[in-house]
Amino acid sequence: MNQVDLIHKKRDGGELTENELAFLISGYVAGDIPDYQISAFLMAVYFQGMTSRETATLTALMRDSGVVLDHSHIPGFKADKHSTGGVGDKVSLILAPLVAAAGVYVPMISGRALAHTGGTLDKLEAIPGFRTNLSLEEIARQLPEVGAVLVGQTADLTPADKKIYALRDATATVNSIPLITASILSKKMAEGIDALVLDVKAGSGAIFNEKEKAWELARMLVNTAAHFGLRTSAIVTAMDQPLGNAIGNWLETKEAIDTLRGTGPKDLLELTLVLSAQMLVLAGKAGSVSEGCAILEEKISSGQAFDKFLELVKWHEGDVSVVQNPDIYPQPKHSLAIKSETDGYVAKVDSREIGIVSMALGAGRSSVEAEIDYTAGICLKRKICDSVKTGDTLAMAYSNHTELLHANATRLQAAFKIEIEKPTTPGLIYGVINSAGEKHWNAEKRDFV
Numbered sequence: 001m002n003q004v005d006l007i008h009k010k011r012d013g014g015e016l017t018e019n020e021l022a023f024l025i026s027g028y029v030a031g032d033i034p035d036y037q038i039s040a041f042l043m044a045v046y047f048q049g050m051t052s053r054e055t056a057t058l059t060a061l062m063r064d065s066g067v068v069l070d071h072s073h074i075p076g077f078k079a080d081k082h083s084t085g086g087v088g089d090k091v092s093l094i095l096a097p098l099v100a101a102a103g104v105y106v107p108m109i110s111g112r113a114l115a116h117t118g119g120t121l122d123k124l125e126a127i128p129g130f131r132t133n134l135s136l137e138e139i140a141r142q143l144p145e146v147g148a149v150l151v152g153q154t155a156d157l158t159p160a161d162k163k164i165y166a167l168r169d170a171t172a173t174v175n176s177i178p179l180i181t182a183s184i185l186s187k188k189m190a191e192g193i194d195a196l197v198l199d200v201k202a203g204s205g206a207i208f209n210e211k212e213k214a215w216e217l218a219r220m221l222v223n224t225a226a227h228f229g230l231r232t233s234a235i236v237t238a239m240d241q242p243l244g245n246a247i248g249n250w251l252e253t254k255e256a257i258d259t260l261r262g263t264g265p266k267d268l269l270e271l272t273l274v275l276s277a278q279m280l281v282l283a284g285k286a287g288s289v290s291e292g293c294a295i296l297e298e299k300i301s302s303g304q305a306f307d308k309f310l311e312l313v314k315w316h317e318g319d320v321s322v323v324q325n326p327d328i329y330p331q332p333k334h335s336l337a338i339k340s341e342t343d344g345y346v347a348k349v350d351s352r353e354i355g356i357v358s359m360a361l362g363a364g365r366s367s368v369e370a371e372i373d374y375t376a377g378i379c380l381k382r383k384i385c386d387s388v389k390t391g392d393t394l395a396m397a398y399s400n401h402t403e404l405l406h407a408n409a410t411r412l413q414a415a416f417k418i419e420i421e422k423p424t425t426p427g428l429i430y431g432v433i434n435s436a437g438e439k440h441w442n443a444e445k446r447d448f449v
């Protein structure tokens with residue numbers, strides 16, 4: 001077999017066999033096939049797509065490129081949530097302890113900041129001492145004791161995805177539905193879970209701006225997961241403005257702590273509750289999303305969810321004192337208020353632009369090795385539909401480098417669009433797709449109908 005022939009076949013719209021895909025993936029992981037040939041293959045997939053059979057085969061090959069965790073000795077249901085990526089999305093930090101407090105095990109493998117979106121691992125590592133690089137033995141010890149683990153992809157877990165994702169990021173081949181499907185599902189299936197909830201985002205800060213594309217991705221994810229017998233629900237949600245108010249690692253961790261204590265922003269709390277409730281439904285611990293939300297609200301109001309987060313931080317060797325008292329955390333040296341230059345209503349808060357500015361302030365990496373400024377970021381003071389007067393603060397920007405604040409101020413201001421007319425209320429949750437079909441969100445019933 002020859003890789004050039006396989007690239008040729010895919011470029012011309014052919015369907016690759018299991019043996020052919022295995023040749024490419026194992027050859028790449030072993031270092032026998034160079035980056036430039038896999039880049040060409042990825043671009044061919046980007047333009048030609050993959051059949052359902054190819055997508056499932058690629059998913060299995062990527063999953064089996066490393067260890068597949070087996071938690072079957074732990075009695076109880078194991079589930080996880082994965083988001084396709086957004087701005088201000090700190091849901092995982094709240095969801096893992098919340099769902100664990102409700103009796104479902106959450107063995108969560110997360111990623112780092114990528115392009116304009118933040119990463120759960122970086123947000124957790126904003127807590128001094130917090131270790132996300134647990135060994136397989138440590139994961140096996142912690143999960144039954146605490147009910148959750150929050151770790152990164154290691155050399156043992158889906159190394160094919162680790163390598164291919166980095167290459168996709170550098171070759172403009174991220175936005176391919178079969179490649180996204182294989183990437184997400186290979187990682188999640190390697191966690192050894194019984195069920196999966198996917199948050200598939202649509203909007204300016206998401207992989208796909210168009211809602212229809214997000215639904216298409218959701219369908220492909222659910223159908224491919226079904227091929228492996230993994231119970232999966234994909235919830236399609238809005239990313240037209242950042243989730244919550246905080247963007248940037250420590251700012252987001254602090255907002256997650258506030259939410260676990262019952263004082264977080266409404267949109268962040270509601271989306272977290274719905275995704276978590278869907279996990280309880282799949283686990284058979286709630287009959288409906290609305291019932292699941294009620295169970296989880298009690299876990300927050302009773303303090304059990306926050307206590308579970310403290311326990312998790314302790315097990316990951318993080319400094320619990322900053323979680324108990326976030327005010328003692330080091331403050332960024334500089335801040336800048338971004339003010340409105342006109343009266344009206346906020347009609348748009350461009351998530352992608354806000355994400356890019358937050359990264360430029362120091363919250364992201366310009367290269368894989370770059371250091372993160374954990375305190376850098378943005379705090380939104382106004383969101384879509386809020387009224388503003390000239391001179392009102394739209395957002396606060398934070399950085400340890402004053403020149404970065406001034407260099408990005410105009411761009412941050414331009415991310416807000418102010419109009420005279422009040423816009424329609426933005427969506428938060430659109431609908432769900434799973435083995436029962438597609439349903440739409442009904443906010444009044446707090447359920448999918």
Ligand code: URA
Nearest residue numbers: 084085179180183184
């Ligand atoms: N998240 C992933 O893990 N992989 C993708 O390809 C896209 C989003």
